[in-house]
Amino acid sequence: MTTHHDTIFALSSGRPPAAIAVIRISGPRAGFALERIIGRVPPPRHATFVPVRDPASGEVIDEGLALWFPGPKSETGEDIAELQVHGGRAVIAAVLAALGRLDGLRPAEAGEFTRRAFENGRLDLTAIEGLADLVSAETEAQRRQALQHLRGLLGERAESWRQRLIEALALAEASIDFADEDDVPKEAMAQALARIGPLADEIAQAAGAGRGERLREGLRVAIAGPPNAGKSTLFNRLARREAAIVSPFPGTTRDVLELHLDLGGYPVTVLDTAGIRETVDPIEREGVRRASEQSAGADLVLWVLDATTIGPDTAAEVEQARALAPDTAFWIVVNKIDLVPEAGWQTIESWFSQELTVHLLSGLTTTGLDKMVNAVADYAAGFFTAEPALVARARQRALLRETVSALHAARAAANDGREEIVAEHLRLATRALGKLLGRVDVEDVLDVIFRDFCIGK
Numbered sequence: 001m002t003t004h005h006d007t008i009f010a011l012s013s014g015r016p017p018a019a020i021a022v023i024r025i026s027g028p029r030a031g032f033a034l035e036r037i038i039g040r041v042p043p044p045r046h047a048t049f050v051p052v053r054d055p056a057s058g059e060v061i062d063e064g065l066a067l068w069f070p071g072p073k074s075e076t077g078e079d080i081a082e083l084q085v086h087g088g089r090a091v092i093a094a095v096l097a098a099l100g101r102l103d104g105l106r107p108a109e110a111g112e113f114t115r116r117a118f119e120n121g122r123l124d125l126t127a128i129e130g131l132a133d134l135v136s137a138e139t140e141a142q143r144r145q146a147l148q149h150l151r152g153l154l155g156e157r158a159e160s161w162r163q164r165l166i167e168a169l170a171l172a173e174a175s176i177d178f179a180d181e182d183d184v185p186k187e188a189m190a191q192a193l194a195r196i197g198p199l200a201d202e203i204a205q206a207a208g209a210g211r212g213e214r215l216r217e218g219l220r221v222a223i224a225g226p227p228n229a230g231k232s233t234l235f236n237r238l239a240r241r242e243a244a245i246v247s248p249f250p251g252t253t254r255d256v257l258e259l260h261l262d263l264g265g266y267p268v269t270v271l272d273t274a275g276i277r278e279t280v281d282p283i284e285r286e287g288v289r290r291a292s293e294q295s296a297g298a299d300l301v302l303w304v305l306d307a308t309t310i311g312p313d314t315a316a317e318v319e320q321a322r323a324l325a326p327d328t329a330f331w332i333v334v335n336k337i338d339l340v341p342e343a344g345w346q347t348i349e350s351w352f353s354q355e356l357t358v359h360l361l362s363g364l365t366t367t368g369l370d371k372m373v374n375a376v377a378d379y380a381a382g383f384f385t386a387e388p389a390l391v392a393r394a395r396q397r398a399l400l401r402e403t404v405s406a407l408h409a410a411r412a413a414a415n416d417g418r419e420e421i422v423a424e425h426l427r428l429a430t431r432a433l434g435k436l437l438g439r440v441d442v443e444d445v446l447d448v449i450f451r452d453f454c455i456g457k
Contacts, residue, residue, distance in 0.1 A: 007033065008108035008116075009099045011092055018087030020064075023095055026113055029104040030079040034066060036102055037083075037095075042068050052085055054098045061094045062086055076113055077120025118438060125438030126155040129393055133216060140265030141384060145215055145392060154390055155437060157206070161403075162433040164199055168192040169426040176419050189422070193414050196426070200407035206390045207400035214299070216392060218260065218267030219380045222298035223333075225321075229304040230335035233363035235259060235272035238373070263377035266384055271298065300329045300379060302372075307336045307348060307360070314351050329379070331357040333372065338362040402432040 007027025013020065025033050034041050036055040042048035047065045054061055064085035074080040085091055099105050114131060117123045123131070130149025137143040149155075168191075175188035223231045239259045257272040303321055305314065322330050334348055337360045345360055352358050359375065361368030391397045410425035 007105045008112055009033070009096070009105055010108035010113070011096065012082075012113070013087070016087050016089045016092050021085050021087035021092050021095075023083045023085065023092070023099075024113065025081040025083075025099065025105070026074075026076045026078050026108075026116060027105075028079065029102070030081040031068070031070075033099060033102055033105060034068065034081045037098060038066050042066050044068050044070055047084075052083060052095060054094065056098070056101060061098065062091045072120065075122065076116040077122045078116060124152075124155045124159075126158065126396065126436065127152060128438075129396070133392060138260070139262045139267045141215055142267060145389060149392055154392070154396060157390065158433055158436050161199060161203060162430060162437070164195060165426060165430045165433065168195040168199075169423065169430060171195075172419070172423045172426055176423060189414070189419055192422070192426070193411065196407050196410060196429075200404050200411075203400050203407070204404045207397050207404065215267070215384050215389065218269045219300065219383055220269050220271065220298045221300045221302060221376060222271045222273055222325075223302050223304060224273050224324075225302075225304035225333075226306075229306045230363045231304045232272055234302075234304060234333070234335060234361075234369075235270065237363055237366060237369055238270055263373065263380055266377065266380040268376065268380055298325065298328055299383060300331065300376070301325050302331050302333045304333045304335050307334050307340045310334065310348050310351055312351070315353065318352065318356070331359060331375075334358065334360045335363050338365045338367065396436060399432050399436040403429045403436075406432060 005028065007025060007029035009023060009025040011021060012024045013022040031041050037052055038050040039053070042050070045067065047067055049063070050066045051060045052062050052064060052066075053059060062085045064083060067082040067084075069075070069080040069082070071078045071080070083095065085095060096107070100107065114123070114128055118125065118128055127150050130146050130151075130153075133146035134143065134150055137146050171188045171192035175192070223235055225231055235257065238261065259270040259272070261268045261270060301324075303318065305318075318332065332352055337345060337348075340348065348360065349358055357375075359368060359372040361372055363369070391400065406425045406429035410422045410429070413419075413421035413425060
């Protein structure tokens with residue numbers, strides 16, 4: 001059974017072999033571990049070159065650097081020791097084995113170092129979510145947003161809102177409980193309501209659009225269209241490998257394939273979908289259903305058409321296709337232009353409404369491909385905000401909206417003259433912000449957050 005009084009240790013750097021391995025120890029016996037394994041506790045926050053020994057045999061395992069960070073001014077708020085040794089598998093295994101034989105020490109669980117930082121008040125829950133996003137960030141935009149949240153982009157703002165709510169709640173409760181006292185303002189309840197009006201608007205604005213969550217997931221781009229238009233060929237060109245089966249037979253693609261790209265520093269997920277047509281084949285029909293569903297849920301649809309099949313009826317067919325995703329950005333991609341004389345390209349474009357974005361390209365020769373990819377990158381840059389979003393997770397947005405709902409309920413209760421109900425709704429609003437920061441009722445949230453952390457973090 002594990003407890004918070006245990007001293008934990010783990011490899012906190014990458015998988016071996018590596019040039020350097022970082023092994024961290026956190027807890028009340030971290031200093032004891034240093035004394036046993038290197039013979040002393042070095043000066044705080046000074047890297048000291050030492051031999052690392054097995055306490056049982058006295059044999060030198062390796063030579064490296066030792067650092068000592070006494071609590072509470074450490075990453076976890078506890079005493080922390082750090083060993084930097086050579087990153088060979090045998091060296092790491094020997095050091096970890098030596099630590100495991102010391103009384104009061106045990107291997108850390110996934111995310112346990114960060115969890116202790118939270119429990120000791122070094123990080124709030126929004127910062128920890130930012131740290132998790134930073135570890136998993138794959139693009140520059142994701143990295144910037146995650147780092148800002150780790151630094152308190154939302155946490156500091158939410159704590160400010162919480163303090164203002166507490167002040168309003170204090171005024172409301174004073175108005176109810178101590179109305180006859182001389183030192184309680186006569187208009188205490190009015191002052192409380194005056195504070196929560198602007199606060200509700202401020203929080204509601206922060207909880208608005210969900211671009212922060214979308215940046216974590218990436219822009220979803222669906223490649224859709226009729227069979228044999230070259231969708232899978234285009235998908236393979238973007239993947240730079242044979243990710244999808246290409247065949248001259250209609251209906252080859254049955255399931256949805258995903259490709260994750262970094263375009264201009266923004267995450268983009270490209271979906272290759274089945275050709276959309278009427279069919280009696282039950283398996284292909286399911287593929288068509290999924291294709292239609294993915295198109296409707298995408299942020300951008302690339303509707304791929306075969307250049308050799310475009311004619312007077314194309315415009316009507318395109319309008320019918322747009323009805324599948326009426327609220328989604330919709331671009332026309334005319335593929336296989338290598339099969340059409342260049343003199344006819346302008347005629348092809350003329351078949352489409354000027355309101356539509358049209359790209360002419362060849363999946364075979366890659367003509368026009370770079371231009372379309374750059375256009376998608378520009379669209380992603382415009383889709384996501386230039387600055388890191390204040391809200392990055394659905395959990396955060398839901399709690400902010402819960403706060404706003406409670407504040408609106410408080411104002412409605414005030415209009416009805418129910419002062420006790422006003423105070424209760426202010427308490428609920430304060431509690432919602434407390435949940436956001438991890439100050440109350442977060443045990444059910446913690447396990448979900450920390451289960452995705454790696455061992456040693």
